[in-house]
Amino acid sequence: MSDLELSNLTAVFDGRAVLGPLSLTVAEGDRVALVGKSGAGKSTLLKLAFQHGARHAALVPQDLGLVQPLPVFHNVFMARLDERSLWYNTATLFRPFRRDRQEIGDLLDQVAMGDKLWQPVAALSGGQRQRTAIARALYHRSRTLLADEPVSALDGPMAARVMDLLRARFPTSLIALHDIDLALAYCNRIVGIQDGRIALDRRADELSESDLLALY
Structure with a gap:
């Protein structure tokens, strides 16, 4: 069963394509880590995912959205x-x-x-x-989470504690993570973004840290 289906997404900024065309399906039970260097398009993908079909999801945006x-x-x-x-x-x-x-x-x-x-x-x-x-x-x-670097400001033990909570609370998630170790430890699927396109999409247990370094 598909929890999130994104088809031919594109984003243009100042006349330059920053994302796509890109398609991504997240099935129920998928805990997907979006990995890649800063500026690769991870944040843009999460914003579009929320706008196009995932407004039911719990959201942790990069700017946090607090009052x-x-x-x-x-x-x-x-x-x-x-x-x-x-x-x-x-x-x-x-x-x-x-x-x-x-x-x-x-x-x-x-x-x-x-x-x-x-x-x-x-x-x-x-x-x-x-x-x-x-x-x-x-x-x-919601049983689905969209999060953009949700533990970037936390130290190691607290980051692990929060990731444990998120994994236990949300059966399905799409999370941008810069930390490769966290991505491999807490997610069951890794999607690598490079120059606004999907460069890698595999199960986490099939990958090692060295497999992901090329994305950075």
Whole structure:
């Protein structure tokens, strides 16, 4: 069963083709790592994947998409805004309900952010902001994840912890990763992007680090 089907995607910037034409199918249960050097087209592919057929997915964009003046709680809560009524969301802005505080607090504990529940995002470090965006994705009800370098600001142990959480929470994912070791360890399929095209598409257990270095 296909969870995401992208056909003949193209992207042009300043008159120059930066992606495609490119087609990619992500089946249910695929955990796909997009690998390749900076500027290869990974971020563009993820944006187009979200726009063309994956709006149901939980999303961690490269710019994180956080609302800086709001506290961590409300940034995470926004993952389910469309599931609730206007009055519920408005009430939550002023006085969150206990069940939501508990559920979001538990998620933040998992990413070592439990003490930042009411901290404005603007006051957080880069790594803390990234973990806020991760918690927002975990709070989303989708079984599919699109993420652009979701652990780039985290140290080794925390990056591994977050990748464990994402793998356990989302059966299907399309994740841009610069770290080859993480890609091979946490994903079951590797798609290599080079000059806006797919240069490699194989199972992770068939590849080694040296097989991917040519993409960089």
